[in-house]
Amino acid sequence: MDAKTYIKHASKRINTEEKRWIDVFLSFLKNKSLIFEVGSGTGRFSNYIEKRGYFLIRSDVDKAFIKYQSRKFNKMVYLFDIIVGHLPKKIPKEIDGLFIGCVFNFLSPYGVNSALTNSKKILRSKGYLAFNVSMEWGENDVKKLLKKHSLKLERLFQDKWWYYIICKRK
């Protein structure tokens, strides 16, 4: 699905399970923490996190999403590809919280591995990463992936469709 179709049809709201996941993720972080969001899309997660009073930097790999958020919310959205992992120069190198919602399902297995390798590079030591993957993955696949990347699982929630993960860089 191209970005324009997605923007037109996808929900702009977060559901109860997503809210619970984000609230727990935020509870691990101090109020002044720097949160970096990958794949902000239409900005529904970023808007909620900002409403909760946290400082968040938005990013996306797709210029159509960047344009949409800049126009609709007057927000700065950085161009960033988590598979490549080069942070824009203005972004601090050490991030306290990395939020990647509904992105990994669009990446290949190679992409997910690169994304996790790069996530660890940009997260500070003991920083927190939140991401979700669809149920097709299976809980064991998620746990194996975290083990492979030496990420400590803090929370794993699930609903009918998704696993919601919060993990910590060791």
Ligand SMILES: C[S@@+](CC[C@H](N)C(=O)[O-])C[C@H]1O[C@@H](n2cnc3c(N)ncnc32)[C@H](O)[C@@H]1O
């Ligand atoms: C299904 S949308 C989800 C958007 C938003 N996170 C949400 O849940 O509303 C997937 C998002 O991931 C972004 N994306 C896909 N591959 C990416 C990559 N390699 N690096 C960063 N963002 C990526 C897309 O551009 C899109 O904004």
